[in-house]
Amino acid sequence: MADPSKCPPLTRPSVIAAHALIKPHIHQTPVLTNTTLSTLASTPQSTAALEGTPWAGQEPAKPVIRLWFKCENLQKVGAxxxxxxxxxxxxxxxxxxxxxxxxxxxxxxxxxxxxxxxxxxxxxxxxxxxxxxxxxxxxxxxxxxxxxxxxxxxxxxxxxxxxxxxxxxxxxxxxxxxxxxxYDHPDIILGQGTLGLEMQAQVAQLLASSEKEKKSLDAIITPCGGGGMLSGTALSCEGTGIWVFGAEPEFEGADDCKRGLEAGKRIERVSTLTIADGLRTPVGEIPWTIIHDRRLVRAMYSVTEEQIKNALKLVLERMKVVVEPSAVVGLATALYNEDFRWMVQNEAGEKGWDLGIVFSGGNVSVEALGKMFEPTS
CATH class of the missing domain: 3.40.50.1100 (Rossmann fold)
Incomplete structure (x- = not known):
């Protein structure tokens, strides 16, 4: 790789410069909305749905969440x-x-x-x-x-x-x-952060065309494996007032970034076979400095394999969009993680949040999807 010591600084202006450099080679992927999914995100979970979870017996959260989906599944190579x-x-x-x-x-x-x-x-x-x-x-x-x-x-x-x-x-x-x-290099991180720049501008344009009072996103949540996309997105949002969150599978310790933040130390080894196969790697050293040391990522959340599958099924059936399991951990967090949902309710109140969800990729085979959802005996 290019010598890291000679790389541009890890800042929002450097992400802007990276975008200008790669623009001829990439698609500006669309931002989509879906009323059904926003309604589900804004509807309290049933007490029955919370049974067997850390939130069993608690009052369900009642956040107001308007979802905006950045469709990197439609990017070149599907991610x-x-x-x-x-x-x-x-x-x-x-x-x-x-x-x-x-x-x-x-x-x-x-x-x-x-x-x-x-x-x-x-x-x-x-x-x-x-x-x-x-x-x-x-x-x-x-x-x-x-x-x-x-x-x-x-x-x-x-x-x-x-x-x-x-x-x-x-x-x-x-x-x-x-x-x-x-993921663990400044040039990779700055390149990935360009999706955050695009999303901010696209949502701002859509909100302006709707003549709504709001003019920008409140927050973005991205999947986190090695942390290149999450840390790059955080850089793209630095100084904008937009919060950035990360989402991980919890299966077999795949939520290493979340656990690392709680312990105050990066976890260097992960061995997991989560269905979110793109998120099986530990957070890299350089992304960690952005996520943890600089505190540009506000918090990390994790979801179960079943919640990932439920979110994936909703996207396939309600949005008619093909994504891979790794892509929906952010949506699963918004729909099912009560810690996240209570946080949004407490922060936003009745006004709610405009929340950006990054669909990181769509490289999943028909056979894999069929196996994932086949009935169990």
Whole structure:
């Protein structure tokens, strides 16, 4: 990667500069609304629904939430990751001495369960750079096929971040390829943050056209795996008055960022097979400095596997939009996490919040969706 010490500062102006750099290569994805889902988010959960949860026996929250969905599932390669990949490679090529030193010939390498894999493969092909991608053997077959279709060499590994990184190290030793990490680098973070810039402007325009008194979002919630998108979005909102929150699966300790914030220390290892396969990695060191050290992310929340599936089903049936499980953890939080819902009620009162939800990707196969929702005996 480009030398981190020579990267632009991690600030909102740097996100704006990144957006100008990658704009020719990306889609400005749409922002959608859905009355049914906003109504559900603004309706108290039943006491029966809270049985067996940490909020059993408590009065259900009564927040007012208007949902705005940033559809990165409609982005190139079907996910937000293309933003960081193009920004990282553009900056790498511009780095003094990289090409003259044979960097283009040796190529680039990364590890990813699918979305960063596809993004780097497409960006590398566009810029004429060989790419090697280390993917877990349990990656979604459609993501593997798509990555290979963009011309990358795919090498398989175990599913944990430790296993992935070990194979990447071998590739670098053998080929001299340059690592383009999936989330833990300033150029990646700044690139991902461009979705936050777009969302702010798009929602402001939609609110202005509706002649409503409100002119901007109150908050944005994004999924969090390695933290590149969450921290980048937080940078894009710095100084705007828009709160930023993160959402994670809680299955098998996938909520490492939430637990890390509670303990005051980053959790470095995660081993989980949550259905939200894009969120199985621990938060990176650089995203952690933005999320924790600078306090640009207000809070983290977690949801269960069943809540993720319920949210996914609602999006498929009510919005007619195809997204992957990782993409709906923010929506699941708004619908089912009573800590979040009580917070919105207490903060916003009757006025409510305009809440941005990031649909991070849509790379899920029909077979996987069918299996996810097949009846259990």
């Amino acid at each position: 937000f990751k293309i933003r960081g990949a193009f920004h990282a490679l553009t900056r790498l090529v511009e780095e003094e001495g990289w090409e003259k030193g044979g960097g283009r010939t040796r190529g680039v390498v990364t590890h990813s369960s699918g979305n960063h894999a596809q993004a780097l493969s497409l960006a590398a092909r566009t810029m004429g750079i060989p790419a090697t991608i280390v993917m877990p053997r349990i990656s979604t077959p459609s993501k593997i096929a798509a990555t290979q279709s963009y011309g990358a060499r795919v090498i398989f590994s175990g599913s944990t971040s430790v296993e992935r990184e070990a194979v990447v190290a071998d590739v670098i030793q053998d080929t001299g390829a340059t690592l383009v990490p999936p």
